[in-house]
Amino acid sequence: MTRPARYVRTPLAAAVLASVLAVTACGLMGGDARTATPAASGDGVLRLGLLLDATGGSQYLSDSERAGVVLAVQQANAAGGFAGKPVELLPPESGADTGAAAQRLAKAGADAVIGPTDSGHAPAAIDALRSAKVPLISPANTAAGLSTYRSDGYYFRTAAPEGAEGAALVELARQSGAKTVAILHQAGDHGKAEADGASAAAKAAGLTEKGSSEFTGHDAGAGAAAAKDADAVIVVAQSEGQAILAAVSQAGVPGNKLLVSGDLLGRYGSALANGALRGARATVPGVFPSPDFQAALTEHAPGLTDLTFAPEAYDAAALAILAAGAAKDDGGPSIAAKLTAVSGGALPGNPSEAREKCTGLPDCLARQARGASIDYDGTSGPIAFDSHGDVTTARFMVFTFGADNLPARDAEVTVAR
Numbered sequence: 001m002t003r004p005a006r007y008v009r010t011p012l013a014a015a016v017l018a019s020v021l022a023v024t025a026c027g028l029m030g031g032d033a034r035t036a037t038p039a040a041s042g043d044g045v046l047r048l049g050l051l052l053d054a055t056g057g058s059q060y061l062s063d064s065e066r067a068g069v070v071l072a073v074q075q076a077n078a079a080g081g082f083a084g085k086p087v088e089l090l091p092p093e094s095g096a097d098t099g100a101a102a103q104r105l106a107k108a109g110a111d112a113v114i115g116p117t118d119s120g121h122a123p124a125a126i127d128a129l130r131s132a133k134v135p136l137i138s139p140a141n142t143a144a145g146l147s148t149y150r151s152d153g154y155y156f157r158t159a160a161p162e163g164a165e166g167a168a169l170v171e172l173a174r175q176s177g178a179k180t181v182a183i184l185h186q187a188g189d190h191g192k193a194e195a196d197g198a199s200a201a202a203k204a205a206g207l208t209e210k211g212s213s214e215f216t217g218h219d220a221g222a223g224a225a226a227a228k229d230a231d232a233v234i235v236v237a238q239s240e241g242q243a244i245l246a247a248v249s250q251a252g253v254p255g256n257k258l259l260v261s262g263d264l265l266g267r268y269g270s271a272l273a274n275g276a277l278r279g280a281r282a283t284v285p286g287v288f289p290s291p292d293f294q295a296a297l298t299e300h301a302p303g304l305t306d307l308t309f310a311p312e313a314y315d316a317a318a319l320a321i322l323a324a325g326a327a328k329d330d331g332g333p334s335i336a337a338k339l340t341a342v343s344g345g346a347l348p349g350n351p352s353e354a355r356e357k358c359t360g361l362p363d364c365l366a367r368q369a370r371g372a373s374i375d376y377d378g379t380s381g382p383i384a385f386d387s388h389g390d391v392t393t394a395r396f397m398v399f400t401f402g403a404d405n406l407p408a409r410d411a412e413v414t415v416a417r
Contacts, residue, residue: 033153033336041331046082049105050092051115067301068313079365099124106132111330112320119143134332139312144193147388158312160394163197167415168283168396169259170201173232182211182227186237194236218243224251236261249276268405277401284397315378318361344375345385
């Protein structure tokens with residue numbers, strides 16, 4: 001199973017640092033669109049843009065994300081559209097220059113944009129759309145640094161940031177009865193973010209951390225040997241999965257102690273010693289779509305085979321549509337100011353209001369049409385944006401390996417952030 005490129009280390013880290021320095025030097029010059037009370041600025045037609053990755057390891061996800069957004073637009077229009085007019089989906093933009101693609105969507109009149117997939121492409125899109133006062137909602141960005149990247153409140157994401165997966169792995173350890181846990185992580189920003197999340201979750205759960213360490217490349221053997229006496233051994237890495245897991249097994253860590261991040265999920269089979277991963281478990285961000293959702297997607301996209309991030313993309317589009325409805329305005333600033341509320345989140349200084357929980361866009365639109373303030377629980381799970389535009393509940397699929405070193409999906413785990 002191939003996972004998308006979730007973090008591009010050097011370009012994104014540099015962009016985040018530049019953003020932090022800019023905010024430190026100049027203050028939050030643009031304010032925070034999430035807490036603003038903007039005047040209406042729309043033209044009466046709600047237009048959504050879609051920013052797709054045209055190159056790289058995440059390109060293959062474009063079809064599933066497009067299908068999720070198209071479904072949300074179709075459902076909105078079946079319910080009457082926005083202010084009596086159809087919601088428009090602009091022709092998707094892609095290309096090597098993500099910033100330029102985002103600018104084209106803004107110039108075409110996008111009121112909100114869904115995308116991009118790869119976290120490394122997000123800063124350029126955020127910069128372009130922040131200036132245009134158009135909210136960007138990514139269904140797939142997970143890089144931890146994006147939580148504090150300067151967006152002036154115009155950036156949100158329906159995928160959980162890094163660190164949540166580390167907490168999910170600890171929750172699996174706790175559920176198995178573990179009292180001690182070792183956390184081995186591959187060197188780099190991604191590995192550190194996940195390990196920090198796991199370490200914090202272990203402390204909060206009352207688990208003792210022992211034998212944790214960082215390793216470079218696939219050189220995990222020494223760390224695994226020092227960690228093998230822990231009740232559970234968590235391994236976080238983005239690459240070289242086969243070599244890493246072989247080293248961990250050869251160091252004496254049995255599969256039933258092993259918990260691995262989603263980037264290490266694979267059909268290893270005979271590439272590893274028979275039974276090396278027996279009982280090992282892996283987490284993959286997101287949820288497996290319900291049969292009803294799958295049927296609705298494939299009705300208009302019959303050739304769709306990979307549904308990764310389709311629920312998150314659908315939720316991103318649904319939230320933009322519901323935010324426009326709550327604001328009674330299709331302007332970007334109005335949508336940004338209502339996204340947290342319709343997601344079920346709360347912001348400091350903003351009084352919470354009574355909201356009706358609803359799941360799926362048709363149900364929520366019907367309630368909204370009756371005058372209700374709604375709390376949207378998405379097809380990917382509860383969202384409840386926080387002050388960074390991040391989800392506050394993260395759901396993960398759980399895969400368990402058999403003696404043949406092949407994984408099978410058998411559970412889900414949810415963690416609060």
